[in-house]
Amino acid sequence: MTVQTNPIGILALQGDYFEHGRVLKKLGHKFIYVKTPEELIQVESLILPGGESTTMRKLAKQNKLWDRLKKFKGPMLGTCAGIILMAKEITGPSEEGLGLLDVTIARNAYGSQINSFTDMGQYIQKKKNIEMVFIRAPQITRIGERCEVIAEYKGQPVGVQQGNLIGLTFHPEISRNYDLIERFLSLK
């Protein structure tokens, strides 16, 4: 086991950041909640949680985090609103992303909350069925060449990896399966 020096950061401007914190604690990892540029400097990897992407973007811009997030070099995991923020292109409506992950993301692609659901999907590299919770979830409508699909639901991509970046349209943090969070934790 390697000794982890810097803590993992969880962006805590809004959303279900405590759920990610609960999972990291359970998995035995050191983490801090990131609300300021000073806190962002202390972390070498970062989780962008679920929540409202419009709210997080506004708060990140007003608090000098947006441009620093664009330049973040370490491993990053985005769940739901997180993958929206990481995306190169956002539709429904069109919005500015961090441009890190070469995908196009359609917001609220399944519709209102009444269409939210939980079901089993596939973690491709492990050939394993895992529980996936979709809450007013987005959809990945275009995948760049450098991206590898790591999770599928009914044949549709719901998780991608590009180098040390992982984006998921669902919420492993509120499911009972943390395989994909562990995949992120193993990235350098």
Next chain:
Amino acid sequence: MFNDKEFKVKVGLAEMLKGGVIMDVTNVDQAKIAEDAGAVAVMALEKVPADIRKEGGVARMADPEIIAKIKQAVSIPVMAKCRIGHFAEAQVLQALEVDFIDESEVLTPADETNHIDKSKFKVPFVCGCRNLGESLRRIGEGAALLRTKGEAGSGNIVEAVRHMRLVMDGIRRLTVLDDEALMAEAKSLGAPYEIVRWVKIHKKLPVPNFAAGGIATPADASLMMQLGAESVFVGSGIFKSSDPSARAKAIVMATTYYNDPKKIAEISKGLGDPMKGLDIKQIPADQLLQTR
């Protein structure tokens, strides 16, 4: 009982709304101002509570046309209120595909004895509470999110503080009780035993708890978050102030940085006049909304 799939999806949305501000809006323009300011959701209604209070009469679910227009205008979740016990209004709101239904004391109750059986609905419900017993009864009926009742439309934080403290004190009390004392405690709370036991074991509520009813300033939002609220609802506080857009932005910022007083000081500058507000003691008992 809290592990079933449908309940998880309902509470899931409440989790996503944490650390945010849900704003009351009565038309498309206000909804856009709210979204622009960084609201995590809007509550579509016909009149804000301060006007309901002033104008009297029966307050009902909003016109479906207003709700549909607001749903079209914004990309954030849209909530709407139905009257306590009025499951037909709730069915209409579900048919309109609102994202959350607030079974709300702000509207005139339709049933003075029973609340809606919320477990029958696919759309999640939020309900108001004044103490632990009331919160656990609502959870027993299927609510996926709670909020303090406070005193809506008063612009006065005192009741929301009272209700949040009572809920949190009630939870703390449960954690130190003997197992043998739980049934008697459930009886005195008027709450389902299984949920009382769940709260004792987990030392928290099984659903998120937000603050509502009287928040008018960034410091009010900070206060409620520090007392244990996980998000805030702002009703009349924004659109009854002199500069709604600036105030809305400031309250959003204050909810995120609630434990940073320097930041709260900075964002509280020059916001213009907050809503005027009412002294709770001056409101006649029969006009209090929280006792509904």
